[in-house]
Amino acid sequence: MLVIYTTDMRKEASTNAINEKFLFQTCELNSALNVISGRWKAQIIYSISLGNNRFNLIRKELPNLSEQVLGRQLKELETHAIIVKRILPDTVPTGIEYILTSKGLALIPILSSLCDWGKTYEEGKEIYHL
Amino acid sequence: MLVIYTTDMRKEASTNAINEKFLFQTCELNSALNVISGRWKAQIIYSISLGNNRFNLIRKELPNLSEQVLGRQLKELETHAIIVKRILPDTVPTGIEYILTSKGLALIPILSSLCDWGKTYEEGKEIYHL
DNA sequence: ACAATAACGAACAGAATTGTTAGTGATCTA
DNA sequence: TAGATCACTAACAATTCTGTTCGTTATTGT
Numbered sequence: 282m283l284v285i286y287t288t289d290m291r292k293e294a295s296t297n298a299i300n301e302k303f304l305f306q307t308c309e310l311n312s313a314l315n316v317i318s319g320r321w322k323a324q325i326i327y328s329i330s331l332g333n334n335r336f337n338l339i340r341k342e343l344p345n346l347s348e349q350v351l352g353r354q355l356k357e358l359e360t361h362a363i364i365v366k367r368i369l370p371d372t373v374p375t376g377i378e379y380i381l382t383s384k385g386l387a388l389i390p391i392l393s394s395l396c397d398w399g400k401t402y403e404e405g406k407e408i409y410h411l
Numbered sequence: 412m413l414v415i416y417t418t419d420m421r422k423e424a425s426t427n428a429i430n431e432k433f434l435f436q437t438c439e440l441n442s443a444l445n446v447i448s449g450r451w452k453a454q455i456i457y458s459i460s461l462g463n464n465r466f467n468l469i470r471k472e473l474p475n476l477s478e479q480v481l482g483r484q485l486k487e488l489e490t491h492a493i494i495v496k497r498i499l500p501d502t503v504p505t506g507i508e509y510i511l512t513s514k515g516l517a518l519i520p521i522l523s524s525l526c527d528w529g530k531t532y533e534e535g536k537e538i539y540h541l
Numbered sequence: 542a543c544a545a546t547a548a549c550g551a552a553c554a555g556a557a558t559t560g561t562t563a564g565t566g567a568t569c570t571a
Numbered sequence: 572t573a574g575a576t577c578a579c580t581a582a583c584a585a586t587t588c589t590g591t592t593c594g595t596t597a598t599t600g601t
Binding site for chain 3: 575576580581582587589591595597598
Binding site: 421422425426427428449450451477479480483503504505 | 555556557558559560561562566567568569
């Protein structure tokens with residue numbers, strides 16, 4: 282049986298992957314959610330927007346997040362063009378600054394609404410009417 | 412070694428679960444994303460808002476979605492009070508209608524913005540500036 | 542010479558999500 | 572009486588995601 286792997290080791294021909302692709306084609310909503318719904322990602326985007334734009338600044342804010350996982354998530358955000366890296370001059374060891382692209386910046390008000398939504402309908406706060 | 416399972420079989424003491432909880436407590440944004448980021452979920456919410464509010468109507472719109480998976484996702488949306496079920500009178504076999512709660516309805520404009528964001532910054536469309 | 546720093550990458554293991562197979566109950570239709 | 576319909580649930584397998592261990596580069600401080 283032939284199994285095809287992509288570079289990031291996802292199976293292209295699995296039902297799971299096919300369904301994901303189907304949703305991406307059905308509505309951009311689904312690809313958008315895909316970009317921001319990974320563990321830590323929305324929080325990282327938010328942190329950068331607040332000025333925590335260095336690797337170790339993010340680490341300090343999110344102490345449970347390991348260096349390796351942070352590196353991976355940042356790379357994925359970069360792949361989706363949410364952030365770009367900038368090498369800081371005259372730093373040693375070389376410092377990197379993360380900057381939100383216009384695409385990333387456009388996400389902030391949406392994340393903010395989601396946050397408000399969460400606060401409004403917090404457990405026990407909401408009134409279940411139609 | 413003691414392993415603790417919750418009723419839905421998630422491990423309460425895994426790093427994964429601990430980190431998830433941490434994020435939920437850090438910002439409501441994360442719990443909000445948790446509610447809508449499951450496979451098919453946002454699409455289901457959107458479909459219901461458009462009037463496809465019956466089990467088989469959703470199935471028809473999303474042909475790759477199996478009955479079993481749909482049932483599970485609907486149940487989770489119900490658990491998070493995004494939808495409620497209503498038994499339709501004088502139907503046989505008993506028909507069920509899904510209705511968005513106020514909580515669920517409040518999500519629609521946000522999903523809509525996310526969709527617009529996706530359309531605007533679609534692959535190859537965006538200009539990568541800062 | 543050795544530890545420290547910033548920012549990761551690869552490979553693997555454990556956990557969680559998604560999909561699949563089988564089966565439920567009540568009621569109508571052929 | 573068998574088959575169809577609606578709307579599911581439980582258990583299991585396949586797939587994907589998250590976290591962990593180990594290692595890297597290049598420079599500076601001790």
